[in-house]
Amino acid sequence: MNRKLRMSMVGGGRGAFIGGVHRMAANLDGKIELVAGCFSSDAENSRLSGEDYFLDPDRVYASYEEMARAEAALSAQDRIDFVSIVVRNNLHYAVAKCFLEQGINVICDKPLAFNLEEALALRELVRKTGKVFALTHNYTGYPMVKEAREMVRKGKLGRILKIVAEYPQGYAVGDVDRDGPTQINSWRTDPSVSGASNCMGDIGTHAENLGRYITGLEIEELCADLTTFIPGRELDDDGNVLIRYKGGAKGILYASQISNGDENNLNIRIYGTKASLEWHQEEPNDLLVKYADKPRQIYRRGNEYLGKAAQGNTRTPFAHPEGFIEAFANVYLAAAEAIWDEVNGNQPEGEYDFPTVDDGVYGMAFIETVVKSSKGEDKWTRFPQL
Numbered sequence: 001m002n003r004k005l006r007m008s009m010v011g012g013g014r015g016a017f018i019g020g021v022h023r024m025a026a027n028l029d030g031k032i033e034l035v036a037g038c039f040s041s042d043a044e045n046s047r048l049s050g051e052d053y054f055l056d057p058d059r060v061y062a063s064y065e066e067m068a069r070a071e072a073a074l075s076a077q078d079r080i081d082f083v084s085i086v087v088r089n090n091l092h093y094a095v096a097k098c099f100l101e102q103g104i105n106v107i108c109d110k111p112l113a114f115n116l117e118e119a120l121a122l123r124e125l126v127r128k129t130g131k132v133f134a135l136t137h138n139y140t141g142y143p144m145v146k147e148a149r150e151m152v153r154k155g156k157l158g159r160i161l162k163i164v165a166e167y168p169q170g171y172a173v174g175d176v177d178r179d180g181p182t183q184i185n186s187w188r189t190d191p192s193v194s195g196a197s198n199c200m201g202d203i204g205t206h207a208e209n210l211g212r213y214i215t216g217l218e219i220e221e222l223c224a225d226l227t228t229f230i231p232g233r234e235l236d237d238d239g240n241v242l243i244r245y246k247g248g249a250k251g252i253l254y255a256s257q258i259s260n261g262d263e264n265n266l267n268i269r270i271y272g273t274k275a276s277l278e279w280h281q282e283e284p285n286d287l288l289v290k291y292a293d294k295p296r297q298i299y300r301r302g303n304e305y306l307g308k309a310a311q312g313n314t315r316t317p318f319a320h321p322e323g324f325i326e327a328f329a330n331v332y333l334a335a336a337e338a339i340w341d342e343v344n345g346n347q348p349e350g351e352y353d354f355p356t357v358d359d360g361v362y363g364m365a366f367i368e369t370v371v372k373s374s375k376g377e378d379k380w381t382r383f384p385q386l
Contacts, residue, residue, distance in 0.1 A: 004033040005336055008071060008080040010064045010095050011087035013039030013049035018109060019086040022136070025328035026084065031336055036071060036080055038064045064095050072102035082107055082132070082339050090193045093118040096133070100125050105132040105339045107332065111205060111367065112360025114195050119364040126357045132342050134335035137209045137355040139266060141330030143301045144287040146353070147310035148270070148277050149214045151289075157272030160215050163243070163251040164269040165207035168259035172230070172237060189233045196371045198235035200226060204255035204370070205363045209355065210268050211253070212362070217245040219366070219383040224373035229258050241370055244380070285321050309353065331355070361386055
């Protein structure tokens with residue numbers, strides 16, 4: 001690159017959480033600059049947020065539609081290179097569609113869309129426009145997750161037999177004995193905003209994506225049980241899924257927001273015929289490799305014995321920990337490489353390592369199949385052909 005990529009943002013203004021994470025991640029490597037935004041549906045909030053980020057007031061917009069039109073009309077030397085979408089689930093499709101139709105690349109927070117129908121339409125639009133579309137399944141950015149993926153690809157685990165992925169949180173437990181509704185995590189429990197699922201749609205998709213990213217295995221059918229423990233909620237706050245993968249492997253996936261005492265305990269275990277892997281997001285710098293006939297090994301981030309992908313996505317020196325923001329930034333950095341190639345008409349030298357619109361479609365199919373299975377009478381529900 002001979003300049004920074006120019007980024008805009010939809011959402012993420014004052015009072016928002018995930019927008020700040022995206023801005024920190026985008027800024028970490030010094031290759032991306034925030035130059036424009038519509039940070040809120042409230043024009044005054046958007047204006048004030050633009051002041052917070054020291055932006056030109058003329059490039060702080062009252063609506064995302066206005067921003068897409070105005071930025072697309074600028075010269076190639078001035079217009080944004082991509083938009084980062086950090087609004088609520090029900091707006092992902094409309095915002096992404098608007099910018100893609102104006103010829104602007106997109107990085108979008110997950111889930112991809114409100115439902116599978118929107119996700120499939122968005123995939124078709126991405127293919128039609130040829131624009132870069134990255135989805136921030138940020139846990140794929142951890143160096144030791146990439147090391148796990150490389151081990152599986154090289155056959156070090158042998159044939160994969162079983163995947164156990166867990167994502168327990170306890171922050172939303174509330175009072176399960178209380179009468180009447182509780183407002184904890186309120187918009188995520190509103191089906192008109194969040195979609196068909198709360199817990200499984202929000203964090204269960206991360207667990208599913210992590211297993212598929214590492215192993216490459218796809219779901220053949222599943223059996224799900226979703227529960228709403230907190231009185232007054234319309235959507236699930238806990239879920240358990242049995243999975244049958246194509247090729248014969250089996251899986252267990254558990255996601256919960258009422259697991260009292262757990263914070264953000266995403267973890268995964270992958271069992272193969274030669275060895276097994278274990279990784280915990282709250283201790284992300286370690287990868288445990290287990291054997292039946294010899295001692296366990298602990299692989300540590302930042303060491304020269306790791307593979308190319310893990311070393312290439314490590315920022316801090318050996319023995320210095322790194323974590324959530326850096327992993328998020330790895331997704332942005334990989335997407336930035338693709339966007340730079342798209343802007344300059346370059347042919348990629350290899351594959352880009354970031355979640356795409358295809359991963360988003362798969363995630364939406366997972367959500368809808370889990371909900372269908374939980375509500376249905378059949379023991380097993382077939383995963384759709386995508």
